[in-house]
Structures are given as C-alpha cells and as structure tokens.
Amino acid sequence: MSCFRRPWVICCTVTALLLIIILVTSTTLYFTVFKPKQPKITTQSVTLESFSTNIFDMTDTNVTLGITVEINNPNYGGFKYENSTSYVRYHGEVVAMAPVLADTIPARGEHSVSTSVLVIGRDLITNPSFLFDLASNTLNFTSTTTLKGKAVVMKVFKKKATTISTCDISLHILGKNSTSDCSSKVEF
Numbered sequence: 001m002s003c004f005r006r007p008w009v010i011c012c013t014v015t016a017l018l019l020i021i022i023l024v025t026s027t028t029l030y031f032t033v034f035k036p037k038q039p040k041i042t043t044q045s046v047t048l049e050s051f052s053t054n055i056f057d058m059t060d061t062n063v064t065l066g067i068t069v070e071i072n073n074p075n076y077g078g079f080k081y082e083n084s085t086s087y088v089r090y091h092g093e094v095v096a097m098a099p100v101l102a103d104t105i106p107a108r109g110e111h112s113v114s115t116s117v118l119v120i121g122r123d124l125i126t127n128p129s130f131l132f133d134l135a136s137n138t139l140n141f142t143s144t145t146t147l148k149g150k151a152v153v154m155k156v157f158k159k160k161a162t163t164i165s166t167c168d169i170s171l172h173i174l175g176k177n178s179t180s181d182c183s184s185k186v187e188f
C-alpha cells in the first residue's frame with residue numbers, strides 16, 4: 001500500500017509548497033510593487049493670462065486665468081481620468097468654467113493639466129459685492145479642478161481616486177496682477 005501512497009504524498013506536498021510560494025510571492029508583490037496607490041498633486045498654480053479693461057467703464061473687464069495642476073502617478077500602470085470641468089467661483093457663485101479633456105497619466109510619471117478660464121466682468125455685475133470689490137481694487141475668485149480617475153496596474157489591480165485642487169485667487173485690478181493660494185486633496 002505504502003508503495004502507492006508515497007509518490008502521492010510527495011506530489012501533494014510539492015504542489016502545496018509551490019502554491020504557498022506562489023501565494024506568498026504574489027501577495028508580497030501586490031503589497032510592495034503593484035499595489036495601486038493614489039496619485040498626488042505636486043504643484044498647482046494660477047496665472048493671469050490676460051486682463052483687459054475698458055477705462056471708461058470698469059465693469060467691462062475681462063480676465064483670463066490659466067490654471068495648472070501637476071499630478072504625479074506613482075503606479076506601475078496608467079492613471080486614467082475622465083472628462084472634467086474647471087470652475088471659477090466668485091463669492092460662491094460659478095462665473096466661468098472650462099473643460100478638461102480626459103487623458104492618461106503614464107505609469108510612474110508626471111503630467112500637467114492646464115486650462116484657461118475666461119471671466120467676463122459683465123457677468124459679475126449682478127453680484128452685490130462686485131462694485132464694492134471694484135472700488136477696493138481686488139476681485140477674489142476660487143478655482144476648483146476635480147479629476148476623477150482610476151489607476152489600473154497590470155489590468156487586474158484597480159484603484160479609483162479623485163483629485164481636487166482648489167485655489168484662492170486675489171486679482172488686483174490696477175496692478176493687473178494676481179496672487180493665488182492653492183490646496184489639494186485626494187479622495188477615493
């Protein structure tokens with residue numbers, strides 16, 4: 001009897017050992033190299049791209065803001081984000097928006113997302129703060145760029161993440177310059 005059993009036991013043991021090794025190796029790889037990680041926003045900025053004002057009528061002021069968000073993808077796989085929109089708010093109300101086209105950030109790469117948003121002064125005039133802000137020479141805006149996406153590593157491991165970049169922008173009308181203060185967070 002034992003003559004038949006012995007090879008079977010050896011075979012079983014070897015198979016079990018191999019399975020354990022494969023399991024341990026893949027688990028280790030998963031938790032070290034291939035585990036999908038969330039992307040990071042490395043830099044974000046707002047620049048004043050153009051500023052035109054009518055000296056006879058200050059309410060006829062147009063402002064183009066350039067919004068740039070740089071995202072780092074630490075994964076061994078691309079981070080694919082969906083079509084999105086950048087919004088500019090003035091005292092809480094959306095006054096301008098610009099599309100952000102879907103794209104993929106390459107594996108272990110950095111990618112910058114830029115968009116230009118045009119704010120038309122005439123659209124702000126209904127806001128009760130506008131004339132007051134004009135008089136104080138400062139218009140404050142908040143820009144928000146949200147990117148919803150998914151990191152896919154080796155077609156198997158997936159992680160959803162949403163990056164949210166927010167900037168508080170202070171526009172000095174007479175100086176035709178602006179300052180901004182940005183913050184970001186990543187949700188999933």
Ligand SMILES: *[C@@H]1O[C@H](CO)[C@@H](O)[C@H](O)[C@H]1NC(C)=O
Nearest residue numbers: 052053054060061062120121
């Ligand atoms: C602002 O933009 C509007 C609409 O595009 C245009 O009619 C107006 O002339 C512009 N004003 C200035 C000062 O550039």
Ligand SMILES: *[C@@H]1O[C@H](CO)[C@@H](O)[C@H](O)[C@H]1NC(C)=O
Nearest residue numbers: 081082083084099100101102
């Ligand atoms: C994203 O927007 C572009 C241009 O508007 C469009 O061609 C494309 O189909 C959109 N993609 C998705 C996934 O909606």
Ligand SMILES: *[C@@H]1O[C@H](CO)[C@@H](O)[C@H](O)[C@H]1NC(C)=O
Nearest residue numbers: 133136138139140168169170
């Ligand atoms: C605009 O923002 C700056 C900096 O956050 C602040 O000091 C200033 O009081 C704000 N001005 C208005 C008109 O809200």
Ligand SMILES: *[C@@H]1O[C@H](CO)[C@@H](O)[C@H](O)[C@H]1NC(C)=O
Nearest residue numbers: 172173174175176177178179
């Ligand atoms: C922007 O313009 C204002 C008013 O002219 C000036 O006081 C301020 O120093 C300027 N800021 C920057 C960052 O250039």
